[in-house]
Amino acid sequence: MTQMIINGERVNAADGRTLDVVSPTDGQVFTTIPRGQSADIDNAVASARAALSGDWGRKTALDRGRLLVKLGEKVLEHHEELAQIESRDTGKPLSTSRADIVALARYFEFYGGGADKVHGQTIPYQTDYSVQLIREPLGVTAHIIPWNYPAQMFGRSVAPALAMGNACVVKPAEDACLSVVRVAELALEVGFPAGALNVVTGLGEEAGAALSRHSGINFITFTGSNEVGVLIQKAAAENAVKCVLELGGKSAHVVFDDANLNVAVPAIVKGIVYNTGQTCTAGSRLLVQRSVYDKVMQQLAQAFSSTRAGTPEMDLTCGPVVNKAQFQRVKHYVEKGLSEGLTIIAEGTIADGVPEGGYFVKPTLFSAPDHSSCLFQDEIFGPVLVAVPFDTEEEAIALANATDYGLLGAVWTENGGRQQRVARGIQAGQVYINGFGAGGGIELPFGGVKKSGHGREKGFIALEEVSTTKTIIHYYGKTN
Numbered sequence: 001m002t003q004m005i006i007n008g009e010r011v012n013a014a015d016g017r018t019l020d021v022v023s024p025t026d027g028q029v030f031t032t033i034p035r036g037q038s039a040d041i042d043n044a045v046a047s048a049r050a051a052l053s054g055d056w057g058r059k060t061a062l063d064r065g066r067l068l069v070k071l072g073e074k075v076l077e078h079h080e081e082l083a084q085i086e087s088r089d090t091g092k093p094l095s096t097s098r099a100d101i102v103a104l105a106r107y108f109e110f111y112g113g114g115a116d117k118v119h120g121q122t123i124p125y126q127t128d129y130s131v132q133l134i135r136e137p138l139g140v141t142a143h144i145i146p147w148n149y150p151a152q153m154f155g156r157s158v159a160p161a162l163a164m165g166n167a168c169v170v171k172p173a174e175d176a177c178l179s180v181v182r183v184a185e186l187a188l189e190v191g192f193p194a195g196a197l198n199v200v201t202g203l204g205e206e207a208g209a210a211l212s213r214h215s216g217i218n219f220i221t222f223t224g225s226n227e228v229g230v231l232i233q234k235a236a237a238e239n240a241v242k243c244v245l246e247l248g249g250k251s252a253h254v255v256f257d258d259a260n261l262n263v264a265v266p267a268i269v270k271g272i273v274y275n276t277g278q279t280c281t282a283g284s285r286l287l288v289q290r291s292v293y294d295k296v297m298q299q300l301a302q303a304f305s306s307t308r309a310g311t312p313e314m315d316l317t318c319g320p321v322v323n324k325a326q327f328q329r330v331k332h333y334v335e336k337g338l339s340e341g342l343t344i345i346a347e348g349t350i351a352d353g354v355p356e357g358g359y360f361v362k363p364t365l366f367s368a369p370d371h372s373s374c375l376f377q378d379e380i381f382g383p384v385l386v387a388v389p390f391d392t393e394e395e396a397i398a399l400a401n402a403t404d405y406g407l408l409g410a411v412w413t414e415n416g417g418r419q420q421r422v423a424r425g426i427q428a429g430q431v432y433i434n435g436f437g438a439g440g441g442i443e444l445p446f447g448g449v450k451k452s453g454h455g456r457e458k459g460f461i462a463l464e465e466v467s468t469t470k471t472i473i474h475y476y477g478k479t480n
């Protein structure tokens, strides 16, 4: 049985209750986790607060950075173990989990190296004044993370916060939290003081809601659905604390008639089937210039037909989706597309021999006559790509922006001027030119505009999000 990490200890829920953990690969319960409640959140917040005025709060930036780097090394030492845990919990192909664990380590390395490089400023002011602008931690930071990339999201969220000297309370998703708990255990092994990093497992409506409303937190960061994002922002408003929201997307590829399809087609397929489409940055809309529409669809159809879903051990294109609700959600949208008159151009297959009861879905490519279907608006969070033709550059930009979301975008063209115009025209936190990646590397600032949320994670800029400034104004003139 898995336990939580509060105040440097492995603990059960205060009331002893647990939740079953179901494998997406066969739909069977394989372990349990504590069902944390507000009492557990109270303990975690209190231990984080105590850490700030204790050992953790007294550490220099250099020492915090060293601890983070050590944790990165520890994660790499436990690479295979963590990848197996992640695949068991989420159903990801093992090679995907292995890549995720490398990325997790990279978060600790990057922000560990950054910890002692956040310098303040001096500001020229009046005669006989010295003004310093220093950066300080926010205090107790709350992190509510989703199930699609548990290990990576954990690193993305807590590594910058720890680097800046905050003490963290994390509520991972009930559907996938095992790798998060294990890494928090490793953090204790490398010497993080008690309370610096707490993990409370449980349900969103219970542990998550209690954390987001807690008067002892100074910041909250959330990745997940828009519905819950709204609740988080309201809770943050009640406590007048800053929040960072990452609420998903409906990102578009814009393919012009001069695009290099040898590069574009595999990137477009990977951009929607990777992680079974359960990626906030998935390229889930495809806008193609009419003159090459049929050609692009033909090539994509071939690529889609060769995609296969299977178990983590089979290590195919994708695994199952994470749970029954997601399984039904994907099925619902495929049926919806058909009922709205969209055409299925190609489908992948589900491998022979997958267990009964697993949540496997086929990657699906739809073609639409125009952009009016709800499949162009709603975040499906499955391997479903929907394509539509366009005629002009202006129309392409307008269509790319014709959703509530604004997380990522990609433009495929060899025309240099068009590359810039379209990249600048797309409303999104990140835009790729002749490439596509799930939010890019750890180094690249990432986040949304419009209903994809606000605030930035990744890159050096994240260190600013999880800290605040203090202006020290010092008069040093003679007073007599």
Ligand code: NAP
Residues within 6 Å of the ligand: 144, 145, 146, 147, 148, 171, 172, 173, 174, 175, 202, 203, 204, 205, 207, 208, 209, 210, 212, 223, 224, 225, 226, 228, 229, 231, 246, 247, 248, 249, 279, 280, 329, 379, 380, 381
């Ligand atoms: P969700 O409910 O928003 O879950 C995200 C996180 O918030 C989880 O840790 C969840 O805990 C927690 N949570 C849920 N209700 C809460 C509340 N009232 N207060 C505080 N925390 C709460 O997302 P979901 O239901 O798992 O997935 C639904 C849809 O959200 C997906 O189909 C997808 O469209 C979107 N989504 C987006 C992302 C992304 O990366 N942007 C990630 C996941 C999902 P529990 O899960 O333990 O309840």
Ligand code: MG
Residues within 6 Å of the ligand: 204
């Ligand atoms: Mg949920």
